[in-house]
Amino acid sequence: MATLAEKFGLRKASGVGEAGWGHTLIVALVSLIYFLPVLMIIFTAFKPSAQALSVPPTLSPTSLFGLIPDQFVFTPTLENFGQVFNRVMVSGNAAEPTGFDVFFFNSFFISSVSVLLALVIGTLASYGFSRYPLKGNDTYLFIILTTRMLPAIVVIIPIILMFRTVGLSGSYVGIIMLYTAFNLAFTIWMMKSFFDELSYDVEDAARIDGSSEIKVFLKICLPQVVAGLAATFVFGLILTWNEFLFALLLTGVDTRTVPVAMNQAVSSGGRGTDWTLLASIETLFLIPVFLVTFFLQDHLLRGVTFGTVKR
Amino acid sequence: MTTTAQFLPAPPLLSPVAHNWKLALLAGLVVSVIAIVLFPARLSVSVVGAMVALVAAAFAVNAYRRRYYGGLLVAPAIAVLFVMNIFPLLWSLGLSFFAYQSNNQSIRFVGLNNYIKVLTNDIAAPANWDALINTGMFVVFTVALQMITGFLLAMLFAKQFPLRKYLLILVLTPMMLSVVASGVFFSYYYDPTFGILSYVMGEITGNQFILMDSKVGAVAGIVFTDAWMWAPFVMLLVLAGLVSVPKYLYEAAAIDRVSKARQFWTITFPYIRGLLMLALLFRTIEAFKLYDLVYILIRGGQDTKTIAYLITEIANEQNKTSEGAALSYVILFMVIVLTNLYLYLANRRNQGA
Structure with missing residues (x-):
């Protein structure tokens, strides 16, 4: 018979276990505090520019039935989101398109293609590293890890020179290839640990039954690591989506991504940071990657578990 | 095969x-x-x-x-x-062995001179060592705070409870922000006149509160922002380990009246050790490259310049490309030694277990 405490989930459950609404309350409190800085950015996106930098800082769009004093309350508006795409660039002129629709498309296109490409190439390679070890396998893996160790600024100068000489700077191909390489190290390390976890028994049975190596990979191994693919995709997407330095130096006007455009938009004109504009761009920019993570969340947990726990 | x-x-x-x-x-x-x-x-x-x-x-x-x-x-x-x-x-x-400036195309072989310059403090005197110490400090503080925060958050989310999925995504969001936005907004939160932190502290103490006024405050601000952004990464990896522990192990331990602390060290910890190490490896590599937050929050003021900051400054603003390259290879060498040592220890522990 469940006691009252158990009914509300207050019983001490260890490790993996069930907990009730009591636990939800505690976690909700912690999560909301953790989320607060993000919430403030999202709220700023809805503030009228005049209230963006008020003292004391405005904190809430509603007074919550008089719970929050008036001085902390701002009047929400949707105006800022329109400003992202159309705004007055030179004072006195009419509002003109800012090109952010293109920048959003660029971010979307460049990130998704390069992360998918890295996933395909990296998965093949990690399968190779896992199943058909080369001589000096560990050395290769370590060299691949090394590519992530240097600050970007060190490799960027040769890359700029290289892109200029072969005419790749400012093109989609160049930046996509660069991001593919940028994601490969992580993809290979992550996916290899997933393949290492698979039991060889099923594969060997299939081989004995006459399956070709390609069939073993596609029909037996790959379906077992779908979760890992999802996890790697999300991590790669988050990193690529927000990459700044390479994008700043290697994209042209047509291929500019949102982080670069965002940086330029908010600091141009010498009037200091445009807070509401920055907040509304970031809020819009957050939505796609937030949704992808949310829908792949279950895979993300299961995926990482499957791959990296038992060695 | x-x-x-x-x-x-x-x-x-x-x-x-x-x-x-x-x-x-x-x-x-x-x-x-x-x-x-x-x-x-x-x-x-x-x-x-x-x-x-x-x-x-x-x-x-x-x-x-x-x-x-x-x-x-x-x-x-x-x-x-x-x-x-x-x-x-x-x-x-290759460049690190030459005197090369990206603004004019002159190039001249100088052998190990760049390295000697960097190592003997010929160019930027004590700045290199200060930046090195700062980098070490940031690595230790940010990674430690990320590991602790990420671990505690993971413990909270390890159980099944109502609305778990929706609360988890809230905690994961900081990781998805672009550094530009989160950095600029944290500089707003820390702002002495407009920021929420100074407002709260001002209400409590009655004096104006300026976080970035001292080195301790500046370091705390940077460490807090970085740890806030990347603790979710650690959390996700640890959480994956926690949810994978088979339930029957805990049930068996409960029957044997094993204490909670002992259950943690003998059952839970072995399952998350590998993941903790992976998180530690990737976060340490990233922490060595800390640059953007130092730039956005304080422009390297209050003696907070890191090695990556210095390299960027040298390679960019002073147009001493090859010296920057030499400096970064000194760093790469250090990171490689550390990583190898780390992987060696991790492997030995795994084989011992």
Whole structure:
């Protein structure tokens, strides 16, 4: 018979276990505090520019039935989101398109293609590293890890020179290839640990039954690591989506991504940071990657578990 | 599976057969380096491209003849990494032996001089060592705070409870922000006049509160922001370990009346150790490269410059490309030594367990 405490989930459950609404309350409190800085950015996106930098800082769009004093309350508006795409660039002129629709498309296109490409190439390679070890396998893996160790600024100068000489700077191909390489190290390390976890028994049975190596990979191994693919995709997407330095130096006007455009938009004109504009761009920019993570969340947990726990 | 590759003996290093990829790689590297040193950039790029194609062809032929699927599978990844990462890396390694300025095209071989300059503090005197100490400090503080926060958050989310999915995504969001936005907004939160932190502290103490006024405050601000952004990464990895612990282990332990602390160390910890180490490895590598937050929050003021900041400054603003490259290779060497030591320890512990 469940006691009252158990009914509300207050019983001490260890490790993996069930907990009730009591636990939800505690976690909700912690999560909301953790989320607060993000919430403030999202709220700023809805503030009228005049209230963006008020003292004391405005904190809430509603007074919550008089719970929050008036001085902390701002009047929400949707105006800022329109400003992202159309705004007055030179004072006195009419509002003109800012090109952010293109920048959003660029971010979307460049990130998704390069992360998918890295996933395909990296998965093949990690399968190779896992199943058909080369001589000096560990050395290769370590060299691949090394590519992530240097600050970007060190490799960027040769890359700029290289892109200029072969005419790749400012093109989609160049930046996509660069991001593919940028994601490969992580993809290979992550996916290899997933393949290492698979039991060889099923594969060997299939081989004995006459399956070709390609069939073993596609029909037996790959379906077992779908979760890992999802996890790697999300991590790669988050990193690529927000990459700044390479994008700043290697994209042209047509291929500019949102982080670069965002940086330029908010600091141009010498009037200091445009807070509401920055907040509304970031809020819009957050939505796609937030949704992808949310829908792949279950895979993300299961995926990482499957791959990296038992060695 | 590797035994299938053994019927064709490996050729001696110097024999010119089509499947001798080691020779091709060696020749490719030598020719590439010579081309970079001797020829103008446009020509050397095509030479290197041809060398890459040569190595790739040798790889493919070798793989085909030996049914050496490993080589075939790995080749595309190696090719992309070679063109986009390893080649530029070697190029900048080459640059570190020259006096080269990216603004004017003069180039002059100076051997180890850049390294001697960097190491003996000829150029930026004590700044290098200060930046080195700062980097070490940031690595220790940010990684420690991320690991602790991430671990505690993971413990909270380890159970199944209502609305778990929706609360988890809230905690994961900081990781998804772009550094520009989160950095700029944290500089607003820390702002002495407009910021929420100063407002709250001002209400409590009655004095104006300026976080970035001292080195301690500036470091705390940067560490807090970085840890806030990346603790979710640690959390996700640890959480994956926690949810994978089979329930029956806890049930058996409960029957044997094993204490909670002992349950944690003997059951839970072995499951999350590998993941903690992976998180530690990737976060440490990233922490060594800390630059953007230091720039956005305080522009390197209050003696908070890190090595990555210094390298960027040297390579960018002072146009001393090769000295920047030399400095970064000193760092790379340190990170490689640390990582190797770390992987060695991790492997030894895994084998011991």
